[in-house]
Amino acid sequence: MGLGIIVKDLVKVYRIDSVEVQALRGLSMEVKEGEIVSIIGPSGSGKTTLLNIVGGLSRATAGMVRVGDIEVTSLNENQLTEYRRKVVGHIFQTLNLIPTLTAAENIELPMMAMKVPRSKRIERVRELLEVVGLTGRANHKPGELSGGEQQRVALAAALANDPPVILADEPTGELDTVNSKIVVEYLLKINREMGKTIIMVTHDPVVARAGDRILRIEDGVIKAALTPAQVSMKERTLSFIDQIRMRMSDLESQLRKLEEDLRAGRISGDEYFRERQKLTQTINVYREELHRLGVVS
Numbered sequence: 001m002g003l004g005i006i007v008k009d010l011v012k013v014y015r016i017d018s019v020e021v022q023a024l025r026g027l028s029m030e031v032k033e034g035e036i037v038s039i040i041g042p043s044g045s046g047k048t049t050l051l052n053i054v055g056g057l058s059r060a061t062a063g064m065v066r067v068g069d070i071e072v073t074s075l076n077e078n079q080l081t082e083y084r085r086k087v088v089g090h091i092f093q094t095l096n097l098i099p100t101l102t103a104a105e106n107i108e109l110p111m112m113a114m115k116v117p118r119s120k121r122i123e124r125v126r127e128l129l130e131v132v133g134l135t136g137r138a139n140h141k142p143g144e145l146s147g148g149e150q151q152r153v154a155l156a157a158a159l160a161n162d163p164p165v166i167l168a169d170e171p172t173g174e175l176d177t178v179n180s181k182i183v184v185e186y187l188l189k190i191n192r193e194m195g196k197t198i199i200m201v202t203h204d205p206v207v208a209r210a211g212d213r214i215l216r217i218e219d220g221v222i223k224a225a226l227t228p229a230q231v232s233m234k235e236r237t238l239s240f241i242d243q244i245r246m247r248m249s250d251l252e253s254q255l256r257k258l259e260e261d262l263r264a265g266r267i268s269g270d271e272y273f274r275e276r277q278k279l280t281q282t283i284n285v286y287r288e289e290l291h292r293l294g295v296v297s
C-alpha cells in the first residue's frame with residue numbers, strides 16, 4: 001500500500017530580491033515502501049523545504065524526486081495537482097483544518113475535490129474517524145477540539161483519498177508530551193496497519209525514535225543516518241546541542257573576520273552591514289533554538 005521514495009541530488013535555491021538562500025544543497029535519501037522515517041535537524045536546515053518538494057507543494061531547483069514510478073520533479077502543474085490529491089497526504093504543524101467546518105466535514109473535503117459520491121464519502125468519514133479514535137467528535141469544529149484531537153482529524157483528512165504516502169511536518173510541534181505520544185501512536189498505527197510510507201519531520205528526539213530510521217539534515221544535506229537504538233536519547237540531544245554550539249561559534253568567528261575585513265578596507269560599509277545582518281540573524285535563530293532546548297547560553 002505504500003510507495004518507495006527516492007530523492008537524488010536535490011537542490012532548492014530561494015531568491016528574494018538579490019538575496020539567495022540555498023535551502024537544499026544536493027540532498028539524497030531513500031525511503032523504502034512502507035517505511036516510517038524521521039527527519040531531524042536544526043532550524044533552517046531545509047526540512048520543510050524537502051517535505052514540500054516531495055509533497056509537490058514546491059518545485060526543486062535541480063535534482064530528482066521519485067515516488068513509486070512517478071517522477072515528481074518532472075510533472076506539469078496539472079499532474080502535480082493530481083499527485084497532491086492522490087499520492088500524498090500532508091500534515092503540518094498547525095492550521096491543517098478549516099475552522100468553520102466540523103471534523104467530519106474537514107475529513108470529507110479532500111474527497112469532494114476528487115468527486116467521490118456523497119454516500120461513499122459519508123461511509124469513509126465514519127471509517128476514518130474510527131481509525132483516529134474520534135467517532136464521538138464528528139460534529140465538533142476545530143476550536144472545540146484539543147490540539148491533539150485536531151492533529152488526529154488532520155491525519156484522517158490526509159488519509160481520506162487513501163494516499164500511499166504521508167508527509168508530516170512537525171505534527172506534534174504544538175502539542176504537550178501526552179498528546180504528542182498519542183498522535184505518534186496513530187501515525188505508527190496507520191504505518192503498521194495500512195502500510196503507508198511516512199516521512200515525519202520533528203524536533204523532538206522522543207518523537208523521532210518512533211521512526212524505523214532517523215535522518216539528520218544539516219545545511220541542506222543529510223549528515224547522518226541512525227537507527228533509533230543506535231544513539232541514546234540523551235546523547236542525541238547533547239550532540240544536537242553541541243552541533244548548534246559549533247555552528248554558533250563558527251558564525252561568530254565569521255563575524256570577527258568580517259570586522260577585520262572592514263577595518264582593513266577589504267569590503268565596503270554596505271557589504272559589511274549586509275553580511276553582518278545575515279550572520280547575526282542566523283546566530284539569533286540558533287540562540288533561540290538553544291533557549292528552546294533549555295540550554296542557558
Ligand SMILES: Nc1ncnc2c1ncn2[C@@H]1O[C@H](COP(=O)(O)OP(=O)(O)OP(=O)(O)O)[C@@H](O)[C@H]1O
Nearest residue numbers: 014015016021023042043044045046047048049050
Ligand atoms: N519561501 C521561502 N523563501 C525564501 N527563503 C526560504 C523560504 N522558505 C524557506 N526559506 C529559507 O530556506 C532555509 C530552509 O528553510 P526550511 O523552512 O526548509 O527549514 P526547516 O529545517 O524546516 O526549519 P524549522 O525547523 O525552523 O522549521 C532557511 O534558511 C529559510 O530561511
Ligand SMILES: [Mg+2]
Nearest residue numbers: 047048049169
Ligand atoms: Mg520547518
